[in-house]
Each structure stands twice: as structure tokens, then as C-alpha cells.
Amino acid sequence: MFNIERWQEIFDTLSKNKMRTILTGISVASGIFIFIVLLGFSTGVQNGVKEQFAGNATNKISVRAGRTTKQYKGLNPNRRIQLKNEDFDNISNTYADYLEYKSGGYSNWGAQLVYKKEFGNFYVRGVDPDYQFIANANITEGRFLNQGDINEARKVIVVSNKTKTELFKGKSPIGEIVSISDINFKVIGVFSDPGGEREESQVFIPLTSAQIAFKGGNNLRDMSFTVAMSDNFDEAVALSQNLVLSIENDIRTKHIIAPNDRAAIRVENTLEKAQKIYSLSDIIKAVFWFVGIGTIIAGIVSVGNIMIIIVKERTKEIGIRKALGAEPLSIIGMILQESIFVTMFSGLFGLIIGLGLLEILGPTIENDFIKYPQVDFNTALITVFILVAAGTLAGFIPAYRAAKIKPIVALRDE
């Protein structure tokens, strides 16, 4: 294998049989290339899906109320259902064992934030301290709201990175005063959200302050919880589903809503959705792998095929070499080493081209469901080696047969 003379002989043969070499190379390289690209996009889809859920905790349960659409127990339809603080307290207490984070919400869509001469419209949400974890908000400066802020209804605000750039032109807003509806709030923290722009158009103030500022009394616009996760994902999904049903039932009973009135109360859990999408992305991944492995198998078969043709084509040459004193082992070695070299070289070539394409094209892809397509380098390398090993095996049989041909028979071959 490490015989320089042998390598010289092989390079000689390869360079003088360019067509054959190139054809073998192309079939191997394209196989690997397609495999890498498929694998990359499969990862891209996974990343895209993950990012879809990155904005909020995946185990979130949200409760919203609307208007009734059905007559029920003598009450007219089109009745507005108003969630109250006590609804939140009831649910929090009843299901305390199963809920991890809890937050009521009183929000004002499109409130105007004014800082000196700058202003902008933001989604001002009055929330509890737990909301930080429900919204996946990462504090980058200062702090999030705390229980003290809630209890004393302090006029404090946590702004997003987006606010920081738009309103404060990038400088630290901590301690600055912004006004919402002519009420001044002091900035105590800045958050960033992996969910991106959409999530960062929110700003947070204490729930109690929001209820005062927007004249909400003890009304709530929504409630958010997260389900306590167990190690078993399926169990967690089941728990989440049960909680949704129980919470919905409790509210329906208390506010006298028809059991089949979908519009009046909406309790949704993200976990169930997440499970569906994740299982879809698992299926997509499996399909990509299936197609990829199919491509590799096709590559191996074509290498084997080419090897058989090569041996056939070279039968006479093999006869000549044997007549001149080539030992059977050296014939096998010659054919195998050639095939290993070609498959390895073109496999790595396909690998590099594939990785290069992903590297160049990856960042330019703007699609919600494909993000950062990439391939684990080790997986890719292992694939190349598998292809080489299988190609070698496919080449070994014809090579062995070639070495067994009697020189006299081989010489007669025209």
C-alpha cells in the first residue's frame, strides 16, 4: 500500500485512462455531493423548526377569552367573557403541582413609547415575573420584573434589544425614563429573544402597573403557564393536554360558557403543536436519510459496475502482466488500490464541494423552515469511508476473478 513504485504505476495508469477515471470519479463524487446536500438541508429543516418554537417556551399553555357565540343556560350569545385576577389565582392554586411558571397578562397592542424626541409603537405587556421564562426572554442588561415591582405596582419597564436600537440608538437605556400614554416608566432591563424581531417588538411592565395605567381594574387579557416537564416527552404532552382540558372546563363552568363554544375561550398548548411539528421534522429527516442512503447505495453499485467493466476491459492487459511475471496478489492490489484511490479522492472532492455549497448558500437561504443548513463533518467523513469500503468490496470480486484468469486465456481475449 505504501510502495512508491506501486503508486507511480497507479498514477500512470489513471492518468493514461482519463475517461475511465473521470467517470468513476463523477459517480462517486456526485453520490457524496447529493448525500451531503440532503443531509445539510435536513439539518436546516430541523433548525428552522426549532427556531419556530424558540420565541416561547415549548411547554407553554395560553388562555385567552373572547365573546360567546352560543346561547347557554339562558344567557345570550355575543357576551364578552372577561378573565379576572381570581381566575388566574384559582388555576394557579388548583394546578400548582403541574405548573412551572405562571403569569397573568394585561397588554396594550401598539402603545406609543416616547423617549425624548424618539418614539415608536410597541406591544406593551403587563406581566408577572415568571413571564421571563415563558417568553424565553434573555436579560442582557439590568434585570427583569420582580415580585416587588408587582406588589407595589412600580412604574418600571423592561425593553427589548430592538427598542434599545430604535429608541435609544444603541446606548444603554438603563435608568432612562420613557413614557407610555403620558405615564413615565423607568427602564430597568433589556432583553433579547431568540424568536427574533416579532418577539422583540414587546416590552414588559408589571401586571399591576399595566392594569392601573390602561384602566384594567382586576381584568386580565390572557394567562400564560408552562407545564412542569417530565423526562418523558410523551408523558409531558399528555399532561399538557389534560391540563388544557381541565383549565378550559374550570373557566367554562365559572363563566357559564357552552361546552362547545370554541370562540368564547381558547386554551392552547404549544407542546402538542411542537410534538406534531417535531415528528414531522423527524419524518423529513428520515426521508432525507433514506434518499441519501439510496444515493450512496447507487454510488456503490455504480463503482462496482465500473470495476467489473474495468476488469473486463483490462483482461488482456492482465494476461500480459501475468505473462511478464505479475503475481496474482499484485493484480488484485493494482485494481483495488486504483479503485480505493479514485473513490476516496472523488468522495472527498464531492464532500468538499457539498460542504462548500452549504457554507456559501446556507446563509443566503431566507426561509422560515430552513435555517443554517449544515452537516456534521464527522458524519460526512464516515460516509465517505463507508463508500470507499463498500466500493472496495464491490471491486474486490472482479479483481479477484481477474487475478485467477489463466494468462493464456487472458492473452487470447481480444
Add this chain to the structure above:
Amino acid sequence: MIQIKDLHKSYQMGSNSLHVLKGINFDVKEGELVSIMGSSGSGKSTLLNILGMLDEADQGSYMLDGVPIKNLNEKVAARYRNRFLGFIFQSFNLINYKSALDNVALPLYYQGMARKERIEKAAHYLEKVGLAEWSHHLPNELSGGQKQRVAIARALASEPKVLLADEPTGALDSVTSHEVMDLIQGINDEGKTILIVTHEPDIAQMTKRIVNLKDGIIIDDSPVEQIRAKIHV
């Protein structure tokens, strides 16, 4: 150099067995130039293939330079072919993607000789057959006579004990045939043992001894007055 005793060989042709060699006995001494003659089917090529270890006899003994050639495995047979024998074929059997020089150097590669050394040696033998200027040409750029001379250089390069030529002039016109025979005679003059299979009487007359084969047995084995090919050239 070569001792053959009671050599038999049969080929299985479907259900029939074809008895090609039916007890061949003959000796070749060092430095001889022998032609084996016979019509097609007489068994002359089979005999040469057995001598060349390309084929094996069913029965009988074969000694080459005191070494018994019997039940050789492929590996040993390959080594013996490489060290003891040089082949010259009717259809030249050059490797068509290798230059004349590389073709000549090939048996030396299988001897394990370093590249530089074998290229030097190959160049020397190409010069000997008068093709020094053609060393980097591919076989298909050469004429028939030139191809056969490359093949002779290749056969000589490994410095074998015996040269075996199977119809070396079969594919050549008479002028080139005589040139090739002149070359072979010259090599023989230097002391190399050479066996030529031919069906052309005038080629046989250029050797020193004619062995006549018919239906698998030697019917005549006699020395001849050698005609030098040079007079025709």
C-alpha cells in the same frame, strides 16, 4: 537448459477430450535457436505455452535450467516466468496506454527494480533493438515491425534464460519479418537460448534446429544449415 520427458496434454471440449500432446520428449541446450514447426492443430502452441508456464501439462516432466516445473502455484509460476522467460507474441501484446519505454520496463517493475534503474535498463534494450528514438511513443504510433521489436526488447529486459516466441513474424510482411529474424539471430549469437514456434518454412530455416510436430508427437528433430536473415535485409 530445457529437458522435457513424456509430456501429455489434453483439453476438455464439452464431452470430448482432445489429446493435444501425446508424449513429447526433447532437450534444448543453452545457446540453441530452435524452431518448432507443424500445421495448425499439431500442438505446437500448446507445447510453447507449457514451456512458458502459461499452461500446465497433465503428465510428464519439465526441467528448466535444472529447476523442476511442476505443480507450481500461481505466485511461484509468476516469479519463474519473470526470472527465467521472455515472451514474444504474434500479436505483440504491448500495453497500449504505455509508451514503448514503459512497456519494456514493465517486467523489471515486477522484479522490484527501482524506477530510475529500470528506465535506464529499458532504454538500453530499446537502443539495442534500434528504437531509442521511439521510446516515448505509444504502441499505436509504431509500425508492426517496430512493435515486435519493442516486444523483443521487453522480453530481453528481464534477462531471461530462454526466449519463447510464438509466431513472432506471423503478423508482419516479409521484409519486416526478416528484420525481426535478423534481430533474433543477433540475440542468439550473443548466447541466448531461443525457441520459435512458426509454420513458415523460411523462418524455420533461419534457426539452427527444426522440431517438427504432427498430431501431438515429434515426427522429426534435426539440425539445419542456418540461413542468415541479413542476406534478405
